[in-house]
Amino acid sequence: MTILGVPTQALFGQLLIGLINGAFYALLSLGLSVIFGLLNIINFTHGAQYMMGAFVAYFLLQWAGLGYWWALLIAPVVVGITGIALERTTLKRLYHLDHLYGLLLTFGFALIIQGLFRHEYGSSGLPYSMPRELAGGQNLGFMFLPNYRAWVIVFSLAVCLTTWYVIERTRLGSYLRAATENPALVQAFGINVPRMITLTYGFGVGLAALAGVLAAPIYQVNPLMGADLIIVVFAVVVIGGLGSIMGSIVTGFALGVVEGFTKVFYPEASNTVIFVIMALVLLVRPSGLFGRAS
Amino acid sequence: MPEPLLGVRDLHAWYGESHILHGVDFEIRPGEMVTLLGRNGAGKTTTLKSIMGIVGRRRGSIRFEGRELIDLPSNRIARLGLAFCPEERGIFASLTVEENLLLPPVVRPGGLGVDAIYGLFPNLRERLRAGGTTLSGGEQQMLAIGRILRTGARLLLLDEPTEGLAPVIVQQIGVTLQRLKREGFTVLLVEQNFRFAATVADRHYVMEHGRVVDMIPNGELDANMNKLHDYLGV
Numbered sequence: 001m002t003i004l005g006v007p008t009q010a011l012f013g014q015l016l017i018g019l020i021n022g023a024f025y026a027l028l029s030l031g032l033s034v035i036f037g038l039l040n041i042i043n044f045t046h047g048a049q050y051m052m053g054a055f056v057a058y059f060l061l062q063w064a065g066l067g068y069w070w071a072l073l074i075a076p077v078v079v080g081i082t083g084i085a086l087e088r089t090t091l092k093r094l095y096h097l098d099h100l101y102g103l104l105l106t107f108g109f110a111l112i113i114q115g116l117f118r119h120e121y122g123s124s125g126l127p128y129s130m131p132r133e134l135a136g137g138q139n140l141g142f143m144f145l146p147n148y149r150a151w152v153i154v155f156s157l158a159v160c161l162t163t164w165y166v167i168e169r170t171r172l173g174s175y176l177r178a179a180t181e182n183p184a185l186v187q188a189f190g191i192n193v194p195r196m197i198t199l200t201y202g203f204g205v206g207l208a209a210l211a212g213v214l215a216a217p218i219y220q221v222n223p224l225m226g227a228d229l230i231i232v233v234f235a236v237v238v239i240g241g242l243g244s245i246m247g248s249i250v251t252g253f254a255l256g257v258v259e260g261f262t263k264v265f266y267p268e269a270s271n272t273v274i275f276v277i278m279a280l281v282l283l284v285r286p287s288g289l290f291g292r293a294s
Numbered sequence: 295m296p297e298p299l300l301g302v303r304d305l306h307a308w309y310g311e312s313h314i315l316h317g318v319d320f321e322i323r324p325g326e327m328v329t330l331l332g333r334n335g336a337g338k339t340t341t342l343k344s345i346m347g348i349v350g351r352r353r354g355s356i357r358f359e360g361r362e363l364i365d366l367p368s369n370r371i372a373r374l375g376l377a378f379c380p381e382e383r384g385i386f387a388s389l390t391v392e393e394n395l396l397l398p399p400v401v402r403p404g405g406l407g408v409d410a411i412y413g414l415f416p417n418l419r420e421r422l423r424a425g426g427t428t429l430s431g432g433e434q435q436m437l438a439i440g441r442i443l444r445t446g447a448r449l450l451l452l453d454e455p456t457e458g459l460a461p462v463i464v465q466q467i468g469v470t471l472q473r474l475k476r477e478g479f480t481v482l483l484v485e486q487n488f489r490f491a492a493t494v495a496d497r498h499y500v501m502e503h504g505r506v507v508d509m510i511p512n513g514e515l516d517a518n519m520n521k522l523h524d525y526l527g528v
Contacts, residue, residue, distance in 0.1 A: 178388070181388060182384055185378075189372055189397065191369055191399065
């Protein structure tokens with residue numbers, strides 16, 4: 001069977017790969033958006049923190065014998081705490097300055113962290129096996145769906161939508177949104193805004209680490225895994241509009257799928273299609289598809 | 295005479311390098327409604343922000359119920375029972391009317407219930423799901439005042455609540471202030487419109503060049519009208 005001259009098997013295969021990539025784009029750009037909204041900082045360390053999540057999963061297994069499910073719980077907390085330390089000691093000094101300073105500082109941290117891991121572990125990947133419970137797959141008739149990949153898509157979608165719900169529909173989320181607009185006034189209502197900012201950074205970094213754990217069984221654990229990914233994620237963020245929560249999620253998944261289909265219909269462009277879309281969006285809507293013009 | 299609820303002594307404040315307040319002194323007793331009058335740039339708004347802890351740097355003494363506020367961050371000050379309604383109203387665009395109303399945490403028992411606030415400002419009840427900044431200027435002012443009444447704060451700092459509003463809404467805010475006074479709230483009001491201030495306040499402090507230069511009880515306002523015109527340049 002074929003659609004537009006392409007075997008359905010290949011089409012659905014690429015759709016699946018697109019959704020997997022989209023799941024990572026969405027989780028990472030969501031964290032970037034949350035951080036940018038409240039801290040006013042473009043967190044270039046995000047890719048390194050994603051990589052750290054995968055490494056923490058690897059260490060937990062090697063050193064403590066704790067498997068995937070523990071890693072899913074512990075790695076985001078551990079990496080989130082390193083993020084909190086980073087925010088408390090350095091980032092908080094930059095809030096009153098232009099975005100550029102935060103970008104440079106976090107870019108520097110990314111290089112340092114990646115350099116250290118690369119020095120220690122080289123640049124070939126370390127294997128991380130998927131959890132036994134999710135081995136195998138389902139034959140859907142038109143394609144074979146590996147269980148682990150289905151899990152990644154469903155779980156990351158659930159995390160994204162929960163984050164959206166908390167920010168857009170709860171009391172805590174209303175503090176966050178209000179502090180994004182006018183932190184001084186929110187603090188003058190009795191809310192400890194500096195602490196909220198710190199925890200928000202820790203949460204955004206934790207999301208990156210969570211994505212790293214999810215990625216470990218698929219892409220292996222590699223010091224440069226985040227460096228490759230983060231450039232695409234920044235393009236996704238630009239397209240969606242920095243600071244928009246739902247925009248990050250929708251754009252992340254959608255661009256993953258677009259990229260997947262491009263591989264089917266015009267493979268030569270599959271590595272550049274997201275950047276072409278970014279250029280077009282910047283021309284037509286500089287604040288992004290979901291961003292508010294400021 | 296009861297102890298002052300708020301006592302400000304030799305208060306200095308700076309924005310960056312500019313020294314705005316040069317030793318402000320005044321006090322407010324429990325249940326009083328007191329205004330700060332003065333020309334633009336006299337330091338009225340800065341005085342409110344200094345009490346609330348949201349200026350760059352401040353020095354001197356601000357005592358609330360005997361507690362020194364000068365070194366506390368603004369979130370701790372709010373938790374002691376002070377609430378601030380800024381001149382620009384500070385309604386959040388990304389929050390609905392209801393979220394704006396429920397945003398400030400309750401810091402003490404004794405605040406107004408949500409229904410009592412809707413009783414004061416019936417317009418708000420009809421627009422709960424609307425975006426905060428889709429309200430008219432008058433409605434935004436009602437929301438800005440309404441949301442701090444919920445918190446249980448006993449001292450309200452209101453910065454020009456009538457600025458730029460239609461006379462009928464100014465009147466509604468005047469009625470609200472009188473009601474708050476009856477309910478025992480203490481209010482420090484910054485006002486350009488001293489005719490409005492005279493309808494609600496007990497006393498008026500006059501500010502010039504970052505200092506309090508005079509105090510006029512409301513009952514003696516008429517007798518001091520020439521002096522006041524001089525101060526305010528009207």
